[in-house]
Amino acid sequence: MVRITALSFALLGAVSLTEFTALALPAPVANAPSNLSTQQNTTEVRSKLDSITNLASCSLDHRYNNGECTDWADARYYQLTCQHTTWMGDARTWPNSARSAGGWTVSSQPRVPSIIVIQPGYQGCGATGHVAVVERINGDGSVYTSNWNYEFNGKGGLYTTSYGNFNTGSGVSFIWN
CATH class of the missing domain: 3.90.1720.10 (endopeptidase domain like (from Nostoc punctiforme))
Structure with a gap:
C-alpha cells in the first residue's frame, strides 16, 4: 500500500491527487520503441514512490528518552x-x-x-x-x-x-x- 502524505505531495510538486496521478503514472509514448514497456515504467515509478511516501509518516516519538x-x-x-x-x-x-x-x-x-x-x-x-x-x-x-x-x-x-x-x-x- 502506498501512503500518500503531505511530504509526498511536496516532494513530487503536486497539489492535488489528479496531478499526483499524472506525475506518478507515465502515459504511453507515441512511436515508442517496442522494447519499452509502459507497465514496467509504471511499476518502477510505483516502487520508487513506496520508498518516498513511507518516510516521515509518524512523528519522532522517544519512549525511553535516555539519550542512548x-x-x-x-x-x-x-x-x-x-x-x-x-x-x-x-x-x-x-x-x-x-x-x-x-x-x-x-x-x-x-x-x-x-x-x-x-x-x-x-x-x-x-x-x-x-x-x-x-x-x-x-x-x-x-x-x-x-x-x-x-x-x-x-x-x-x-x-x-x-x-x-x-x-x-x-x-x-x-x-x-
Whole structure:
C-alpha cells in the first residue's frame, strides 16, 4: 500500500491527487520503441514512490528518552514506519529480542529502513554493542546510518544525532518489521 502524505505531495510538486496521478503514472509514448514497456515504467515509478511516501509518516516519538542509541533506533524507526520495537535492553541483545517478539525479521542483509545491530568488539563498538537506523545503502554495500551516542569524526554523543557509515558482515545484523 502506498501512503500518500503531505511530504509526498511536496516532494513530487503536486497539489492535488489528479496531478499526483499524472506525475506518478507515465502515459504511453507515441512511436515508442517496442522494447519499452509502459507497465514496467509504471511499476518502477510505483516502487520508487513506496520508498518516498513511507518516510516521515509518524512523528519522532522517544519512549525511553535516555539519550542512548537504543532510544534513537526505536524512535527513528517509528518515525519511518509507525512501528515501535517491542523490547528494551542493550543493543547486543536486540537480534534475539526481535526473534522472541515474533513478527520481526533479523537478517545479515540490509534494507531501508531497518535497524542495524553491531555486536561488541566490531567496528569500534563497546561492551553493549550499538544500534542505529539504516538511512541508505551505499554503492559499496556499506550502510549510511543515523545514530545517537556514537561518534563519527568527533561528532555525536548522548541526545546528539550523528551520521556515518558501517560495513556489513561479521558481527552485524539488521532488524525490520
